[in-house]
Amino acid sequence: MAEKHYSIAIDGPSGAGKSTLAQAVARELGLVYVDTGAIYRSVGYYAYQKGVDPRDQQAVAALLPEIHIEITYGEDGLQHMLLNGTDVTREIRLPEISMYASHVSAIPAVRAFLLDMQREMARSHSVIMDGRDIGTVVLPDADVKIFLTAAPEDRARRRFLELEQRGTPQEYDQLLAEIKQRDYNDAHRASSPLRQAEDALLLDTTGNTFEQSLALLLKTIREKL
Numbered sequence: 001m002a003e004k005h006y007s008i009a010i011d012g013p014s015g016a017g018k019s020t021l022a023q024a025v026a027r028e029l030g031l032v033y034v035d036t037g038a039i040y041r042s043v044g045y046y047a048y049q050k051g052v053d054p055r056d057q058q059a060v061a062a063l064l065p066e067i068h069i070e071i072t073y074g075e076d077g078l079q080h081m082l083l084n085g086t087d088v089t090r091e092i093r094l095p096e097i098s099m100y101a102s103h104v105s106a107i108p109a110v111r112a113f114l115l116d117m118q119r120e121m122a123r124s125h126s127v128i129m130d131g132r133d134i135g136t137v138v139l140p141d142a143d144v145k146i147f148l149t150a151a152p153e154d155r156a157r158r159r160f161l162e163l164e165q166r167g168t169p170q171e172y173d174q175l176l177a178e179i180k181q182r183d184y185n186d187a188h189r190a191s192s193p194l195r196q197a198e199d200a201l202l203l204d205t206t207g208n209t210f211e212q213s214l215a216l217l218l219k220t221i222r223e224k225l
């Protein structure tokens, strides 16, 4: 009999702590962590490299046949993104790529192009997958669905500290404005908008430390599994 794989879907707006928390849960429970935002970022990065306007649906769709994306895991256990054979894990985190990713992710052809790849990951591994539409579209039958959120100011503050640590600081006010703009884009697009699945549990991490949020998340997941 085929081995049963578990899937945990974590959706929510950017900067709510999804990726750091999901990575920690993956380590604790022995699951594969899949950051689906990195996949959209890879497509956004390709459009950026090619000088294509990420809002131009037809131009972006025309690039898709040239794009081959792979997810690999390094010796450090961290997810790496290969774009046409080149490791772009670092480049896709450049601040200007966030808006590219947000625009290309609104294009139905891009979402359709990436859907199978995400589902295949969950078919072949026990996963904790984070994104915007994992519980609603990618894995509607996930064993656990969590909608993780926090106040925009809290998320901008975290992002500010993260970028400062990384040596690429940005103004807090600009980060807050970008977060609000991306929230709006992600929630108002016609194709797979960000929304809480009916059967997802809401976790608001505003004001929490990382440890508090992790404890809450693990407790919620263990109760469900």
Ligand code: DC
Pocket (backbone or CB within 6 Å): 014, 015, 036, 037, 038, 040, 041, 098, 101, 102, 103, 105, 106, 130, 131, 132, 133, 134, 182, 186
């Ligand atoms: O989580 P992130 O900031 O790395 O995601 C980058 C962009 O990709 C973000 O604007 C939303 C989009 N995205 C999406 O539409 N669906 C997903 N499952 C994951 C990310």
